[in-house]
Amino acid sequence: MRLKASDAAMTRAFNASLVAEHGLTVNDFEVLRRLSLEAEGRMRRVDLAQVVSLTPSGITRLLDGLEQAGLVCKDVCTEDARVTYARITPEGRSTLLAAAESHLVALEEIFAERFSSEEVEALGELLGRLPGAADGDAQCVG
Amino acid sequence: MRLKASDAAMTRAFNASLVAEHGLTVNDFEVLRRLSLEAEGRMRRVDLAQVVSLTPSGITRLLDGLEQAGLVCKDVCTEDARVTYARITPEGRSTLLAAAESHLVALEEIFAERFSSEEVEALGELLGRLPGAADGDAQCVG
DNA sequence: GTGGTAATGTTGACTGCGCAAGCAAACGTA
DNA sequence: TACGTTTGCTTGCGCAGTCAACATTACCAC
DSSP: OOOHHHHHHHHHHHHHHHHHHHHHHHHHHHHHHHHHSSSGEEEEHHHHHTTTTTOOHHHHHHHHHHHHHSSSEEEEEESSSOEEEEOOHHHHHHHHHHHHHHHHHHHHHHHHHTTTHHHHHHHHHHHTTTTTSSSSSOOOOO | OOHHHHHHHHHHHHEEEEEEHHHHOOOHHOOOOOOOOHGEEEHHHHHHHHHOOOOOOHHHHHHHHHHHHTSSSEEEEEOTTEEEEEEEOOOHHHHHOOOOOOEEEEEEEHTTTOOHHHHHHHHHHHHSSSTTTTSSSOOOOO
């Protein structure tokens, strides 16, 4: 199986180019992507943590970085003073788009050149059964 | 797809129990397992790095830990003074066996309860096409 | 109200690991 | 023989992310 090993190598490769070209880690990218798909481009930090499989503290630090870079900002929640939203900024959206252009294309290539679309589908379905694979999975960056 | 996310969560879970029960990380385990499958239970460090998808420095540090724990030791190479082998010790083998008992069973359970054996096979084949998925993949722990 | 428990988020200490740089041995080529 | 290049491995430094502990706020009993 070697799920871990193959993934590690691949993730590293993607990370390297993302970092080099846009200063984003794969997780940064994924966070921006998830935020961009939300209504109002924002999410509670806990929920964000869950969808990208990080701990709350991990999300805090990741968002610290994105915030310093001006790609996300905090929103307060009026109904619950404990929660703070992470919201993607316009700059966040534009660097997401820029990064997506190369990153998603690279990803697409990797898969296109070794799987048929049915196989991609099958692979996605199988992996989706794994614990932690949670839920929905919108593909685009629109 | 969420290859990364699901894997991260799963790896973390496995890691936690391995560490708690045997003081091994998933990578420690995998290294011991690979070594145990080799003739004379040893491997050059570079090769080991490759099969577990670590960099040479990563392997150095990982083996440092295993060596301190007495689970592996160094062997010199008589033909090439640059290389040093990592060899699994008898203690290494016994803790590997102990860890395998719970770890492999846990792994087996995860898969058995959500995939048929054909599906496991299919999944393995598909993932095997990914870059970094290299090669052979003996499943047992000797 | 007052107490107890749960949920959200942050911080400090730590770990695993990559990268860049270095050293030593080996392998050219001349 | 000498010199440049490659290969194997280690070390210094930094980063991402975990865990444990904590502070707030919310919810729920009474």
